Amino acid sequence: MRLARREALPRRGQAPVAGVSARPLAFFRETWAELRKVTWPSVQDTRKLTIVVIVVSTAVGAFLGLVDWLFSVIITQVVAR
Numbered sequence: 001m002r003l004a005r006r007e008a009l010p011r012r013g014q015a016p017v018a019g020v021s022a023r024p025l026a027f028f029r030e031t032w033a034e035l036r037k038v039t040w041p042s043v044q045d046t047r048k049l050t051i052v053v054i055v056v057s058t059a060v061g062a063f064l065g066l067v068d069w070l071f072s073v074i075i076t077q078v079v080a081r
Contacts (some may be wrong), residue, residue, distance in 0.1 A: 041049070
């Protein structure tokens with residue numbers, strides 16, 4: 001369903017984006033209230049997930065490096081002929 005151009009634009013005096021208050025102080029209060037509701041990970045979870053990210057990033061980097069090297073060798077062989 002497409003909105004008509006008039007419906008998509010905010011009226012005078014309304015906030016330009018839905019859900020964002022026109023008053024900055026109220027916006028930050030609401031943001032802070034939402035941040036209090038967040039369940040933050042424990043230090044142990046953060047360490048474990050950091051190690052997972054480092055290992056996966058290293059593995060992907062090594063794989064892409066190997067693929068790049070193989071393509072380099074293949075292209076060099078094709079061009080040298």
